Amino acid sequence: MEVLTEQDVQKYREEGYLVLEGFLSPEECDALRERTSEIVERMDVPAHCRTQFSTDHDEQLKSQGNADYFITSGDKIRYFFEKGVFDDKGEFIVPRERSLNKIGHALHAYEPLFKSITHSSKVQNLAQKLELINPVILQSMYIFKQPGIGGEVTPHQDATFLYTEPLGRVMGMWIALEDATVDNGCLWFIPGSHKNGISRRMVRTPKGMFPMTDFIGREQTHDSKLFIPAPVKKGGVILIHGEVVHRSAENTSDRSRHVYTFHIMESENTVWSPENWLQSTDELPFPSLYS
Numbered sequence: 001m002e003v004l005t006e007q008d009v010q011k012y013r014e015e016g017y018l019v020l021e022g023f024l025s026p027e028e029c030d031a032l033r034e035r036t037s038e039i040v041e042r043m044d045v046p047a048h049c050r051t052q053f054s055t056d057h058d059e060q061l062k063s064q065g066n067a068d069y070f071i072t073s074g075d076k077i078r079y080f081f082e083k084g085v086f087d088d089k090g091e092f093i094v095p096r097e098r099s100l101n102k103i104g105h106a107l108h109a110y111e112p113l114f115k116s117i118t119h120s121s122k123v124q125n126l127a128q129k130l131e132l133i134n135p136v137i138l139q140s141m142y143i144f145k146q147p148g149i150g151g152e153v154t155p156h157q158d159a160t161f162l163y164t165e166p167l168g169r170v171m172g173m174w175i176a177l178e179d180a181t182v183d184n185g186c187l188w189f190i191p192g193s194h195k196n197g198i199s200r201r202m203v204r205t206p207k208g209m210f211p212m213t214d215f216i217g218r219e220q221t222h223d224s225k226l227f228i229p230a231p232v233k234k235g236g237v238i239l240i241h242g243e244v245v246h247r248s249a250e251n252t253s254d255r256s257r258h259v260y261t262f263h264i265m266e267s268e269n270t271v272w273s274p275e276n277w278l279q280s281t282d283e284l285p286f287p288s289l290y291s
Contacts (some may be wrong), residue, residue, distance in 0.1 A: 003122060004129040009153070010166050012130070016194030016244030017187075019230050023122065023237035030178040032260055035113045035235050036142050056100030060210075066213045072291050073206070074139060075284035080104065081147050100144050100153070108140035108262055109272035109284050118262055119289065123173065126239075127224060127289055133268040138162060138170070140262035141276055145185045152185075155222045159198050159242040163273040167197060169266045170242035176232045177258040185251040187238060188227040194243035198230050203275040213277050226269030264289055 004020075012018040046064030051058075069078060084100035085092060094097055097263055117123070118137060127135045139162075144150065162170045179272040180186040200217040223247055232238055240246065241261075265272065265286070270279075280286045 003125045009129060010236045012239055012241070015189070015191040016241040017189045017230065018189070018239040019236060020230050020239070021236040022176075022231055024117070024175060025237040026235055029175075030115065032117065033141075033177050033258055035111065036103070036258075037097065037191070037246050039077070039103065039111070040100065041056070043096075043204075045090070046079060048059075049081060049086060057067045058068070063246055064210055064212075067210070071212050073279045074278045075106050075109070077106055077110055078104060080245065082146055082151065084149075091252060094149075098146050098149075102141050102143045105139040106142035106284060107142060107260075108137050111288060113125050114140060114142075114260065117175075117260070119291070124290055127264065128174075132173075132184055132264070132266045132289075134186075134266065135264045135289040137284055137289055138263040138265050141220060143257075143259045143261060145248075145257035145259070147184070147251060147254045147256050150185055150257065152250040154219075155190075155227075155245050155247040155249045157194075157198050157200075157243050157245055158240065158263065160200050161277065162242060162265070163198075163201055163276055164242075164265060165271040165273070167243060168194070168241070168269045171265075172238075172240035172242070172261055172263050174235055174238040174240055174259055174261045176236050176238075177260060178256060179234050180232050180257050180259070182229050182231060184253040184255050184257040185248045186257070187240075187246050188233045190222060190226045190231050190245040193222075193245040194241040196243075198243060201275075202277060203273075206275060219280050223263065 008018055046069055050061055080101045081099050085094050087093050108118040149195055158172055161169055168283045200215055201218045202213050202215055203215050
């Protein structure tokens with residue numbers, strides 16, 4: 001099948017997102033899920049999740065540990081948990097495979113199966129159809145959206161967190177490894193909202209300061225009636241323009257909504273902000289998609 005038709009490209013440029021069903025085969029989806037189960041089985045729970053807290057000072061140290069763990073995760077595989085999955089001694093009160101919010105942010109670099117999907121000819125063809133000259137991979141995540149506890153993701157634009165000059169150089173690829181439905185927390189978009197720039201940026205604060213990141217500007221208020229749901233079947237992908245406003249509701253169903261997602265940036269004539277939380281490192285420069 002042709003990955004992207006001219007109409008698809010047009011629709012993506014006009015609306016800021018595009019749903020493509022049948023991008024991965026069911027077998028490819030299952031393989032990614034199985035590999036993730038193995039990773040979860042042998043994960044080390046980070047120390048800041050395991051510590052017992054008593055005073056405000058301790059709480060502060062915990063949130064610093066948390067922030068440091070996040071801000072240094074760009075070139076690592078790290079674990080981020082849902083609220084309330086540990087007891088006060090740091091032991092799981094839910095099965096560990098039900099505890100995670102996401103795993104990020106360098107699965108594409110260090111996990112061969114994720115790497116092969118990310119650099120697959122399907123993804124490369126898609127980028128070529130969108131006329132990307134030198135796309136690089138910024139980050140990747142496996143998102144669980146656990147049944148009953150998968151929290152909502154409030155309206156946002158990815159460019160708030162992944163800022164470039166000029167804007168519009170970042171695209172998310174959001175691959176459903178299970179059906180994403182209105183009941184289990186599919187994405188919702190405001191079509192065309194990628195044309196008005198961004199009103200808020202998350203930036204690193206100067207070294208040694210806490211918190212380690214801060215927001216400049218504020219999120220606009222969005223009329224909830226403007227959001228349109230984008231359900232997608234297992235194996236489908238959604239292309240997400242860096243400036244399109246999107247959200248997802250909490251998962252109130254009894255079914256999870258596993259997703260593999262990664263962000264691509266057109267690096268040709270683009271400046272990646274040194275204030276972004278995510279920075280390439282000597283260990284992991286942003287890899288070229290076409291290699």
